[in-house]
Amino acid sequence: MQDTYNLIIVGAGMAGLCAAAEAAAQGASVLVLEKEKDFGGSSxxxxxxxxxxxxxxxxxxxxDDKSEFLVEDMLAVGEGKNEIELVEAYGEHQFETYEWLVSTGVQFxxxxxxxxxxxxRGHTITPQQAITALYEAAAASGTVEFRTGAVVKRLRKDENExxxxxxxxxxxxTKTASAENAVLLTSGGFSKSEELLENFAPQLTGAIRIGGKGNVGDGIKLASEQGAWLRDFPYLKGxxxxxxxxxxxxxxxALAFYKGAIIINKFAERFVNESISYKLIGTEALLQPERITYQIWDQPIMDQGVPGDALYDFEKLLALGLIEKAETLEELAEIIQVPAEKLKTTVKEYNRxxxxxxxxKYGRTTLTHHFGTPTPIHNAPFYAMRTTVAMLATYAGVSVDKSARVLNxxxxxxxxxxxxxxIAGGFHGAGYMTGSSLGKAAIFGRIAVQAALKKQAVL
Ligand SMILES: Cc1cc2nc3c(=O)[nH]c(=O)nc-3n(C[C@H](O)[C@H](O)[C@H](O)COP(=O)(O)OP(=O)(O)OC[C@H]3O[C@@H](n4cnc5c(N)ncnc54)[C@H](O)[C@@H]3O)c2cc1C
Known part of the structure; x- marks a missing residue:
């Protein structure tokens, strides 16, 4: 193993592997350090x-869609708190990155x-297939060395700062390696760190924790020691x-609410506009009594399930016993132990x-965001799923510019x-738009490499 490389990449999820594949295509020498025994992290x-x-x-x-529409949506979901140059860079590079992923072997x-x-606009991948394709593209070059079980502990500056x-x-x-061009942190977020969540997101007490095992915010600490500023922490949501x-x-x-389900609390009352971001719904759900909530829907919504889909495979969850089914709303109420009369009234008022x-009550006019028309819930059988909030990705982190350079x-x-x-903050602002986290990992993973190899900002 040599000890000097053009680039050292810390973490091998979507961002790290896209960076490694991009660097490989440019013939750069790269060391990729991954803490866990397998690649992939939360990706x-x-x-x-x-x-x-x-x-x-x-x-x-x-x-009919284009980059400008995507950028508009992203700024709207982020409530204008996102760093506009980062969102615009996403818009500028997104289509090219999609085509690059396809040409690298990622299947959509x-x-x-x-x-x-x-x-x-949610382009579906099979995560394992994507991670393997990117790894193989990087490894095939012969210029990228991968180390698994390699935990980065500290970064150091040279005499030129x-x-x-x-x-x-x-x-x-304990080993040391040097980078001639750059050190690239792609070490993910901290959804598995109780320490950082307690410090930065006490409002998420009670949310279940999901994420890559190694995602405990190491990169944020490493960058902080070097003087990195932090962004978006006030907006952490489940x-x-x-x-x-x-x-x-x-x-x-299961996101049956985006197909038309309503969401109720233990008193069988709705408490939110179900078409808004599931992050914002999560904030409201954590405020409900005992944090108990259910999605409620009927057969026509059930029929819109998508077998094999991570979010819409309702039949699979039913077969696993995680969704309840009943011929009437009264029966359903009894099974999930909410007041039956109240459930009937809630559904009746919503349908009307x-x-x-x-x-x-809450201004719902669409299925999700500006898309789709809600349908009444009145065709038996009826369904319910007890639903909670998960902390699965921390869309806050170190401040970066549009060339992915870490800022002080x-x-x-x-x-x-x-x-x-x-790991990068400033991009999502106040709200996360689905698909933009894997998207930004791929887009900015590549941008970082392009900028680092030129040793200048990507303009
Ligand atoms: C259940 C779930 C569903 C999601 N669904 C979506 C979705 O549909 N669309 C979307 O856009 N986003 C989604 N997200 C979020 C998205 O998956 C992540 O934000 C994204 O994958 C992060 O990619 P990454 O490359 O930055 O980090 P990761 O993929 O997490 O990779 C980071 C890697 O760095 C390693 N690492 C950490 N510390 C060190 C260290 N000190 N030394 C060496 N290595 C280290 C980790 O072990 C890990 O392998 C979801 C997340 C979860 C958990």
Missing amino acids: LLSGRYMAFAGTDLQKQEGI HKVQAVSGHSVP RVSQVVFEHAGK TYGFHPTADGPRKSQ DIQNGGDQ AFNEPIEGLYAAGE
Whole structure:
């Protein structure tokens, strides 16, 4: 093993592997250090949607879309708190990155309507297939060395104040490697760190924790030591839609509310507009009595399930006993132990309102964001799923510019240090748009490498 490389990449999920494959294509020498014994991090567990616009898959479905619309949606979901140059860089590079992923061997299956988008834009991947294809593309070059079980512990600056050395533990030894061009942090977020969640997101007490085992915020600490500024921490939110058992081996999730289900609390009362971001729904759900909530729907909504899909495979969850089914709302209420009369009234009022042009209580007029029309819940059988909030990705992190250079508190780049993927803050602002996290990991993983190899900002 040599000890000097063009690039050292810390973490091998979507961002790290896209960076490694991009660097390999440019003939750079690269060391990739991955803490766990397998690659993939949270990317491997993901719901598999990537947000791209104007693609062949959308055209096949007759969906008219372009980068500008995606950027508009992202700024709307982020409530304008996102760093506009980062969102615009996503818009500028998203289509090219989609085509690059396809040419690198990543398979996209179909497009789904997902949270925060005004048109169906969730391009589905099979995470394991994508991770393997990217790894193989990087490994084939012969210029990329991979180390698993290699935990990066500290970064060091050289005499020119440039971050250039990485100290890591591997096979029981402490080792040091040097980077001529850059150190790129792609070490993910901290959804598995009780320490950081307690410090930065006490409002998420009670949310279940899901994410890559190694995602405990190491990269954020490493960058902080070098002077990195932090962004978006006040906006940390959980994700609504998980069964309470989802922190086990099976990540059971159903978003029947985006197909038209209503969401109720233990008093059988609705408490939110079900079409808004599942992050914002999550914030409301954590405020409900005993944090108990249920999605309630009927057979026509059930029929819109998508077999094999991570978010919409309702039949599978029913077969697993995670969804309850009953011929009447009274029976359903009894099974899930909510007041039956109240459930009937809640459903009746909701049905009446949406048939009269709009939900009077919480303003629901669509299925998700600007897309789709809600239907009344009145065709038996009826279904219910107990649903909770999960902390699965921390969309806050180190401050970066549009070239993925890590910035200090004065907005100046820290020489030699780049970050991409979930570790980077400033991109999502106040809200996360589905598919934009895997999307930004791929897009900015590549941008970081392009900028680092040129040793200048990508303009
Ligand atoms: C259940 C679930 C569903 C999701 N669904 C979606 C979705 O549909 N669409 C979407 O866009 N996003 C989704 N997300 C979020 C998304 O998966 C992540 O934000 C994204 O995969 C992060 O990619 P990454 O490459 O930045 O980090 P990761 O894929 O997490 O990779 C980071 C890697 O760095 C390693 N690492 C950490 N510390 C060190 C260290 N000190 N030394 C060496 N290595 C280290 C980790 O072990 C890990 O392998 C979901 C997340 C979860 C958990």
